[in-house]
Amino acid sequence: MDGTLGEAGEFGLIAELVKIFEGSVDGDEHVLVGPGDDAAVLRIKHGHVVVSTDLMVEGRHFRRDWASASDVGHRAAAQNLSDINAMGGTARHLTIGLAAPADLPVEWALDFARGFAEECKSVGATVVGGDITRADEIVIAVTVIGQCTQSPVLRSGAEAGDVLALVGRQGWAAGGLAVLGRGFRSPRALVEAYRRPEPPYAAGRQAAEAGATSLIDVSDGLLAEARHLAEASGVAIDVRRGAFEIPEPLTAVGAALGADPMQFILGGGDDHALLATFPDVASVPTGWQVVGEVLEGSGVTVDGLAYDGPTGWTHF
Amino acid sequence: MDGTLGEAGEFGLIAELVKIFEGSVDGDEHVLVGPGDDAAVLRIKHGHVVVSTDLMVEGRHFRRDWASASDVGHRAAAQNLSDINAMGGTARHLTIGLAAPADLPVEWALDFARGFAEECKSVGATVVGGDITRADEIVIAVTVIGQCTQSPVLRSGAEAGDVLALVGRQGWAAGGLAVLGRGFRSPRALVEAYRRPEPPYAAGRQAAEAGATSLIDVSDGLLAEARHLAEASGVAIDVRRGAFEIPEPLTAVGAALGADPMQFILGGGDDHALLATFPDVASVPTGWQVVGEVLEGSGVTVDGLAYDGPTGWTHF
Known part of the structure; x- marks a missing residue:
């Protein structure tokens, strides 16, 4: 898909992104409703729900000349998946918000989404929703939902002698x-x-x-x-x-x-x-x-x- | 708390925000771990998990001269709570990402957070996590997690004659x-x-x-x-x-x-x-x-x- 986000328009871009992320949820029996409705619907039957959220800002957390769009996607997913890892949980589903300038090439957004979906797939997690909007700089907001079948491991349990x-x-x-x-x-x-x-x-x-x-x-x-x-x-x-x-x-x-x-x-x-x-x-x-x-x-x-x-x- | 975000520093601001949102989760028996660890841990036993995410950008979705920080907080929460409403679900927990310039007054961020927590409280929902970072403009990223005890109502079920x-x-x-x-x-x-x-x-x-x-x-x-x-x-x-x-x-x-x-x-x-x-x-x-x-x-x-x-x- 050529052109910029401004040229593609919100709904054109969403349609392309939903294609990428629908591929991500295909076959995930825990996703009852994936991207495209007001909200995603998930089946999390056992254990507890673990949730974390992170922001990445262009120029501060990444630079487009230092990493490909796909790399940035991998990294955005990885840092969120890691938060569930840090609770002893298993990452299951993610949502992604992308605020970006109208002159951002659509291909950057799509390659970013592909990298993001790939990283999620590597741990069996799927992208179930998101939002896009215009902003002066790129801000990526990710929320990850995981599952913990045993007690989560917190930051607060260390004892002298450990x-x-x-x-x-x-x-x-x-x-x-x-x-x-x-x-x-x-x-x-x-x-x-x-x-x-x-x-x-x-x-x-x-x-x-x-x-x-x-x-x-x-x-x-x-x-x-x-x-x-x-x-x-x-x-x-x-x-x-x-x-x-x-x-x-x-x-x-x-x-x-x-x-x-x-x-x-x-x-x-x-x-x-x-x-x-x-x-x-x-x-x-x-x-x-x-x-x-x-x-x-x-x-x-x-x-x-x-x-x-x-x-x-x-x-x- | 006086001064700007830049003066308060990340951890000073997080400490204040956690106080506001801890008040929000006090007494919520569904929150096993609230803000402050790598992730929040939630108990959602019955029905399905419903999740949605939204972005708001200053100048595009709100203006600081048109609404108070507390108003913007109410509105940011309301538009997300509404997405769960639109599935026939009940909103339960939210995370919030705030990207903001270093010269933003801390009081704006805290009043925003208070308004956000108040709107959530009005429907019995609690704020369980978040992230803050520096950016050139204010970007607010909210994810809401709800529960659906009956089948969710999608966009796709309308039939001729309805x-x-x-x-x-x-x-x-x-x-x-x-x-x-x-x-x-x-x-x-x-x-x-x-x-x-x-x-x-x-x-x-x-x-x-x-x-x-x-x-x-x-x-x-x-x-x-x-x-x-x-x-x-x-x-x-x-x-x-x-x-x-x-x-x-x-x-x-x-x-x-x-x-x-x-x-x-x-x-x-x-x-x-x-x-x-x-x-x-x-x-x-x-x-x-x-x-x-x-x-x-x-x-x-x-x-x-x-x-x-x-x-x-x-x-x-």
Whole structure:
């Protein structure tokens, strides 16, 4: 479909988007009514309903010259699917709101939608509704609805004596973002990690079943998320630098940019790794690595000391 | 809380918003985990889950000089609650995304949130999560989750021979918008109708129980919504001008602006009236008025003729 959103008009664009997302709900027996009516109707029979919502703004959370429309779609879906992962739940259905300028090429919107639907499909989730409207800049609003058949794992359950563990790539996306910010396109592995994060989607439920006492996804930065866990649980958390193996591409980027690669690991978000606490080392599931410990007190330290590097992302 | 969003910072603002919305979920036994974790956790045991999402953009869907922050909050909630109404469901939980410039006064955001929570409370619904981020203009993204204990009423069930019926104020908000657009602040009843619509929240379920064959809410314009019903159902719809009593303030505005007041009724949205089809006049519930009929064919006519006035709102 050629042209801009302004030329295609609201209803032309909606018709195309509904085609993409109808493909997404085909065969999903849990969707009684998909996109196209006033609301979608879902069948969620067992367990609890888990819901989360996130915004992405062009120029702030993504740039069209740094990632393809499809990449942005993958990333928008991934960061929301990850929130359900961080409760120990299973993502099931998503809605998507797209505010965009009238001069946005329709193909950008459709490629975005295709990437979004693909990422959802990779975890068996479907897109059941949405809204589009005109705005000066692109704002993407996603809501994800999931299901939790066991008790959800909150941020607030960590206790002194627990161990802190991580699963998934950490620091890769931040490294990719750093090189893009300097105008480079390599190391490719990092740039791709930024463009299309690969959250450890199965690990949230795995952690819940292994008895995790608290759980969060690393979207804003590892130390920032550790602080969320510490504050919600009323404990202190110490992170051990030595627990992290610095992957080769991050070493290379650190050398090229004159930065400590450990900064990407401790301060980086966007990979959507999971950070959890477990009662002891024995209960930490396969694939997770112990990266610190939970102590009495408050605040987050690194190797027992205050950390003065960047700890994460702030939105204002 | 004084100052701007930029001064308050993301976490300061979130803390204030969570206070407002925690008040909203207090005592809601269906909310197991409210705002503040990675996702909210809800208990929806019976029936189906109904979900809808909507965007509002400053300058396009609202103006800060035309309505208070609290009004905008009421309106943002109302238009979403209305979508659940339009399925014959009961709204239960909402999430809200707020993208806003750093120089937005914190008090605007908090008054908006208070108005939003109040409107939700008026139907027993609660705010369970959200996201905030910086953007050049204000974009409000709302998702509402409801429950349907009977079969949802879709847009697609109208059949030739059915009667078309409406419930709720219609044209008032469009009249209010028209006078605001000319720089006036009266008739006050119309301006207030635009600022705080009063959707007929109980009427969706009432229509479902009375055997409505199709149902939609009038957010984009009466004839535009009739067209949605006609297209989804594969029928024609004829609307009768004579069915509408023109309320006094609309007559006054029509005279003042040199416009046919019937245009506000046929083309206006934003009141969130409900439009439905029923098998016969006898099944139309109390409070609804018959405004037309369903015929074989396609398209929407007024008194049997094509209508050449504005039929509703377009987003691009």
